[in-house]
Amino acid sequence: MKFQEIKNNIFYCGLNDCDRRIFDELIPLEHGTSYNSYLVKGSEKTAIIDTMYPPKTKEYLKRLADNQVGKVDYIVANHGEQDHSGSIPALLEKFPNAVVLTNPKCAENVKSMLHVSDEKIRVISDGEEVSLGDKTLKFIFAPGVHWPDTMFTYIKEDNVICTCDFLGAHYTFSDVFAVESQELEKSAKRYYAEIMMPFRTMCKKYTQMIKDMKVDMILPSHGPVYTRPDFILDLYTDWTSDLPKNLVALPYVSMYESTKEMVDYLSSKLNEKGIETFKFDIVDDDLGDLAMALVDAATIVMGTSMVLAGPHPMAVNVAYLAAVLRPKAKFASLLGSYGWGGKLFDLIVQILSPLRLDLLEPVLVKGKPKSEDFEKLDVLANEIYEKHKSINLL
Numbered sequence: 458m459k460f461q462e463i464k465n466n467i468f469y470c471g472l473n474d475c476d477r478r479i480f481d482e483l484i485p486l487e488h489g490t491s492y493n494s495y496l497v498k499g500s501e502k503t504a505i506i507d508t509m510y511p512p513k514t515k516e517y518l519k520r521l522a523d524n525q526v527g528k529v530d531y532i533v534a535n536h537g538e539q540d541h542s543g544s545i546p547a548l549l550e551k552f553p554n555a556v557v558l559t560n561p562k563c564a565e566n567v568k569s570m571l572h573v574s575d576e577k578i579r580v581i582s583d584g585e586e587v588s589l590g591d592k593t594l595k596f597i598f599a600p601g602v603h604w605p606d607t608m609f610t611y612i613k614e615d616n617v618i619c620t621c622d623f624l625g626a627h628y629t630f631s632d633v634f635a636v637e638s639q640e641l642e643k644s645a646k647r648y649y650a651e652i653m654m655p656f657r658t659m660c661k662k663y664t665q666m667i668k669d670m671k672v673d674m675i676l677p678s679h680g681p682v683y684t685r686p687d688f689i690l691d692l693y694t695d696w697t698s699d700l701p702k703n704l705v706a707l708p709y710v711s712m713y714e715s716t717k718e719m720v721d722y723l724s725s726k727l728n729e730k731g732i733e734t735f736k737f738d739i740v741d742d743d744l745g746d747l748a749m750a751l752v753d754a755a756t757i758v759m760g761t762s763m764v765l766a767g768p769h770p771m772a773v774n775v776a777y778l779a780a781v782l783r784p785k786a787k788f789a790s791l792l793g794s795y796g797w798g799g800k801l802f803d804l805i806v807q808i809l810s811p812l813r814l815d816l817l818e819p820v821l822v823k824g825k826p827k828s829e830d831f832e833k834l835d836v837l838a839n840e841i842y843e844k845h846k847s848i849n850l851l
Contacts, residue, residue: 518547537563593612625679650782700848723838744775789812791820817840
């Protein structure tokens with residue numbers, strides 16, 4: 458297939474992976490994903506910015522050959538993870554005069570993960586520029602979105618920026634240019650929630666930096682090219698803001714319906730007070746949906762049944778994921794049911810402690826909830842209402 462030109466001798470040479478259903482052995486993929494690679498032809502030299510996921514290397518090399526790419530001077534590695542850098546050894550074999558341009562941290566990763574030799578790597582500094590003749594590549598270090606080795610490549614004369622994982626989406630397409638839609642927004646939010654949210658502070662910084670640059674296009678390494686950068690930048694401005702929304706996330710696991718009954722009751726009471734809720738069945742629902750809810754939620758209320766003398770293992774897993782995703786939630790509580798005793802909440806509270814949430818009084822029930830237990834849930838609903846009101850969400 459012929460390369461699609463993005464702008465003035467900048468071409469898309471990446472690939473879709475429509476059939477991939479899980480990423481990093483962790484993240485479910487609704488639409489597969491794309492591995493974006495960009496060919497930049499200057500008047501004197503040619504560069505490839507980011508390469509390809511190793512299982513797609515053979516197809517990638519064929520795509521380059523079919524488009525008669527006969528010379529490459531530079532291979533830019535914006536990030537060392539192999540869905541972007543994995544085809545570097547094969548490219549160096551195909552283009553033996555090429556040199557890898559990357560930052561010091563990424564150079565170490567490329568050497569250790571791909572066994573690329575020192576003599577094939579040119580380490581660049583933050584803000585350094587490399588000329589291709591009528592085009593100039595400027596390198597902007599962006600550690601923390603989402604690895605310490607991440608950088609961006611800005612093509613000065615064309616005013617476009619290659620942002621690697623930042624601002625991306627696990628999304629496939631027939632036309633590389635973004636068609637703005639609710640579906641694309643959802644995929645971008647899911648991607649942010651699962652990959653970028655732990656680094657919200659750094660994402661906020663670089664979102665504003667790129668806004669200030671007023672680039673014409675954003676070229677990420679997953680998902681489509683944004684010809685209207687404000688579409689994705691405005692979304693990131695919202696997602697990375699410090700203020701959550703008037704939303705309570707209610708992840709739960711319920712072995713004999715008692716915990717679910719409590720979750721349903723609390724959700725109904727919160728809705729009556731004008732608070733949106735997101736109920737999430739830990740066993741059956743998609744964790745990506747919970748991650749998206751955590752982007753916005755002001756409060757997390759986790760429900761769990763007891764297994765032996767502690768919380769259900771799947772509730773523990775979700776608590777761990779919430780802790781590592783580091784959402785901007787302000788408040789939390791727990792509810793659950795037990796049969797013969799033990800410590801239902803202690804471990805979950807410990808796991809969530811790095812989030813420094815304001816913990817509201819948990820509701821613990823032996824067996825099926827009774828009238829006095831529902832009264833405790835009424836109290837919890839009122840507490841959540843007052844907390845949301847205190848930060849101007851109501």
